[in-house]
Amino acid sequence: MARHTYDVMVCGAGPAGLALATLLAPQRRVLLVERRAGQGEGPRIGESLPGAAAPLLHRLGVLERFRRGGHRERGPAIAVWDIDTPVWKDAIFDPAGPGWHLDRRGFERMLQRRAQEAGATLVDGCRHIRVDRHQGGWQLDTGSARYSAPVLVDATGRASGIARQLGLRKSANDPLLCLHSFLDSPPGDPDSAMRIQADAQGWWYSVPLPGAKRVLAYHLDSDNPLWHRLKRGAVFLAHARQHPLLAEALTDLAPARMQCRPAGTAMLSVEALASVGDGFLAIGDALYTFDPISSQGLFHSLASAASAANAIVAGSAEALQRHRQEMQAVADQYLAHWHGTYQGPARFGGYPFWQRRQRLPGA
Numbered sequence: 001m002a003r004h005t006y007d008v009m010v011c012g013a014g015p016a017g018l019a020l021a022t023l024l025a026p027q028r029r030v031l032l033v034e035r036r037a038g039q040g041e042g043p044r045i046g047e048s049l050p051g052a053a054a055p056l057l058h059r060l061g062v063l064e065r066f067r068r069g070g071h072r073e074r075g076p077a078i079a080v081w082d083i084d085t086p087v088w089k090d091a092i093f094d095p096a097g098p099g100w101h102l103d104r105r106g107f108e109r110m111l112q113r114r115a116q117e118a119g120a121t122l123v124d125g126c127r128h129i130r131v132d133r134h135q136g137g138w139q140l141d142t143g144s145a146r147y148s149a150p151v152l153v154d155a156t157g158r159a160s161g162i163a164r165q166l167g168l169r170k171s172a173n174d175p176l177l178c179l180h181s182f183l184d185s186p187p188g189d190p191d192s193a194m195r196i197q198a199d200a201q202g203w204w205y206s207v208p209l210p211g212a213k214r215v216l217a218y219h220l221d222s223d224n225p226l227w228h229r230l231k232r233g234a235v236f237l238a239h240a241r242q243h244p245l246l247a248e249a250l251t252d253l254a255p256a257r258m259q260c261r262p263a264g265t266a267m268l269s270v271e272a273l274a275s276v277g278d279g280f281l282a283i284g285d286a287l288y289t290f291d292p293i294s295s296q297g298l299f300h301s302l303a304s305a306a307s308a309a310n311a312i313v314a315g316s317a318e319a320l321q322r323h324r325q326e327m328q329a330v331a332d333q334y335l336a337h338w339h340g341t342y343q344g345p346a347r348f349g350g351y352p353f354w355q356r357r358q359r360l361p362g363a
C-alpha cells in the first residue's frame with residue numbers, strides 16, 4: 001500500500017476544511033481527504049453569509065472572485081418572532097455590510113479551486129477512513145493508501161466522523177429537523193428579504209437564491225408527527241401559506257421536491273478534544289454545529305479554520321491553548337444568544353417545541 005507523509009491532514013472538504021487547507025498550504029504540506037466523489041448537484045441549504053465574513057474571504061484570497069460569483073446581496077430581514085406582527089430589520093444598518101444569499105455549490109467550488117491553487121492535495125471519494133495514533137502523530141488509512149502527519153483535523157461536518165472514531169461524543173439532544181424545498185421563482189424576483197416566521201410547532205424561513213430559486217424551510221422537532229404530513233410538497237407549501245408573511249412571497253410558486261436535514265445544535269467539548277492526543281483539532285460543524293436560526297454556521301466554519309491555522313502555524317502549546325480558549329468563547333456566546341432567541345416567542349411558551357428550548361442544548 002502506498003504511504004505518504006504530510007504536515008497536516010484535514011478530513012472533510014466542506015467550507016471549513018477548504019479554508020484551513022488554503023491558509024496552511026503555502027507553508028505546510030496539506031492533505032485534504034473527502035468522502036464524496038466530485039461535487040454535488042442542485043441547490044444546497046445553508047445560504048446566508050453575513051457581511052462580517054468579507055475579511056475572512058479576503059484572507060483566503062477569494063474576496064474579488066467571490067464578489068463576481070453571482071451571489072445575491074442580502075436584503076432586509078422581516079420576522080414575525082417576538083410579537084405577532086412583522087418586524088423589519090434593514091440590512092444596510094449592519095456595520096459589516098448586508099451579507100449575501102449564496103449560490104452554495106458555486107461558493108464551495110470556488111473554495112475548492114482556491115485550496116488546490118494554494119497547493120493542498122485533495123483526495124476525494126474516500127468512503128472509509130481509519131485514523132490511528134502513529135509514532136506520536138497520526139495515521140490515516142483510506143483502504144488504498146496510508147498517510148501520516150503530526151496534525152490531524154476533523155472538518156467532517158455535523159457527523160464529526162473523526163472525533164467519533166477517537167471516542168468523542170457531541171452534546172446532541174436537540175431534535176430539531178429542517179424540512180425544506182427549493183422552489184422555482186420568477187427570474188429577477190425583486191423580493192430580496194429573508195422572511196422568518198415563528199409558529200406553535202417551530203419556525204419557518206424563506207429567502208430568494210441566485211438562479212431563480214427560493215428556499216422555503218420549516219424547523220420542527222423530529223418527534224412531532226406533523227413532519228410526516230409535511231413531507232408532501234403541496235401540503236408543505238399550503239401550510240406555509242397560512243402565514244401572510246410567507247404567503248406574499250409564495251404566490252404562484254409550485255411545490256417542489258422535499259428534503260430533510262437534522263439541524264439542532266451539537267457541540268464537542270474543547271477540553272475533550274485535548275484528551276485524545278497532541279495535534280488533534282476539530283473545526284466548523286465538526287466542532288460546533290449551530291442551529292440555522294443563528295445564520296452563523298458558514299461564518300463559524302471560516303473563522304474556526306482561521307483560528308486553527310494560526311495555532312498550527314505557531315506550533316506551540318500556548319498557541320493551541322489560545323485557539324481552544326477562543327473556541328470556548330465562541331461556544332459560550334453562541335449558547336447565550338441561542339437561548340435568548342428561543343425565549344422570544346413567549347406567546348407559544350405552552351407548546352412542546354418552545355418549552356424544550358427553555359433549556360440549553362446539552363444541559
Ligand SMILES: Cc1cc2nc3c(=O)[nH]c(=O)nc-3n(C[C@H](O)[C@H](O)[C@H](O)COP(=O)(O)OP(=O)(O)OC[C@H]3O[C@@H](n4cnc5c(N)ncnc54)[C@H](O)[C@@H]3O)c2cc1C
Nearest residue numbers: 012014015016035046047048156157161178284285297298
Ligand atoms: C437547514 C440548515 C440551514 C442552514 N443555513 C445556514 C445559513 O443560512 N447560513 C450559514 O452560515 N449556515 C447555515 N447552515 C450551516 C452550514 O451549512 C454549515 O455550518 C456549514 O456547511 C459547515 O461547513 P463545514 O465545512 O464545517 O461542514 P460541511 O459543509 O458539512 O462539510 C463537511 C465535509 O466533510 C465531508 N465528510 C463527512 N464525513 C466525512 C468523513 N468521514 N471523511 C471524509 N470526509 C467527510 C462531507 O462530505 C463534506 O464535504 C445551515 C445548516 C442547515 C442544516
